């Protein structure tokens with residue numbers, strides 16, 4: 001949850017003109033999309049500030065410049081060299097990279113922490129560039145607009161135009177962009193990315209390498225997520241089979257060898273130097289989740305979600321879904337702490353004067369609670385004032401049986417909201433990625449013993465160093481550790 005999410009502009013107006021045929025810049029064939037190139041640029045330009053506000057731009061000018069330089073070099077050799085490209089590192093721990101239409105490409109610092117050379121960075125950027133040059137996102141938006149994709153099964157707070165609760169518009173677009181484009185488009189992006197790598201002086205095999213790195217990350221994260229009861233993180237370009245066994249990926253990347261230059265650049269040490277001291281995992285202004293508890297030092301709050309529920313720290317809210325997905329808890333900011341919590345709650349849930357709202361306190365903080373029926377589903381809402389902000393903690397279940405089953409857990413979660421303590425601030429300390437030189441004989445198990453990464457540290461260190469599942473450091477090599 002980001003403090004700034006509250007003030008984000010409301011509506012996303014995707015004004016799409018009548019369908020017209022555009023030529024695909026890669027194939028030269030006409031493809032049926034509803035977006036022209038100038039509209040595409042317009043969409044990108046309009047959405048870019050929202051993405052920047054939603055995710056936050058990672059605050060490191062030198063790293064931004066480096067990523068942009070690598071991206072621009074690739075873009076010049078691409079099928080759409082005339083577009084104006086923008087490459088931005090966003091301040092998110094998620095493992096992701098994505099592109100808006102019109103040349104806006106984003107890479108998370110989360111994915112950067114898993115990469116081990118400039119060639120791998122170029123492969124991720126080249127893949128996204130491939131989506132842009134082949135106009136995949138444009139085709140996706142056309143489809144998304146038609147189908148109105150979006151909302152999750154349970155959505156407690158329905159967005160109001162201009163209201164304090166924010167909107168899901170960017171999620172409609174973001175959902176389409178982040179979840180991927182399907183196997184064929186992903187392979188096409190890999191093929192184009194590999195070609196741009198080769199033309200720019202990298203080995204196109206870096207594409208296979210990076211898919212392998214991200215596949216290992218996915219395997220590791222799936223194992224950890226299972227033990228922590230959360231959803232695993234996966235990058236959209238990675239599919240079921242491991243790249244070593246993926247003959248189609250091998251084949252399309254192999255074809256890019258004809259563009260390969262005599263000398264290729266890997267730039268492992270250069271890349272590692274650039275990401276030394278980068279923030280690792282959650283950043284302090286998003287709050288951190290440890291063992292299903294949210295610690296938010298910047299907002300000064302902490303809250304415990306039920307054990308076994310899947311907790312997701314999103315820019316606008318923190319949600320926890322029950323294991324069976326039939327109940328959801330949603331914590332978010334609900335405007336300034338003005339008037340009383342009861343008044344804020346009434347307005348938020350649009351409760352009439354007939355509905356009962358109970359003023360109360362939660363851990364000494366002014367609060368109010370109510371039971372309501374929102375979108376036909378039983379819902380318990382608490383509003384709490386802390387500092388100058390009001391917070392809403394909604395809990396909704398699929399039906400009344402589910403609500404009574406989860407009531408004790410929901411109640412405990414709502415009542416656990418409190419001002420963060422000094423001890424909890426310590427737990428929420430942000431982590432930093434450091435590059436060190438491996439001593440002779442050092443092992444990941446030894447490094448894990450003093451690592452703040454907890455019980456999964458050994459696997460975690462292997463995977464960020466590209467040595468998952470069983471590699472060990474070689475004396476003298478640069479090594480990523482987390483402090």
Ligand SMILES: [Zn+2]
Pocket residue numbers: 127128131180181186189236237
């Ligand atoms: Zn992709």
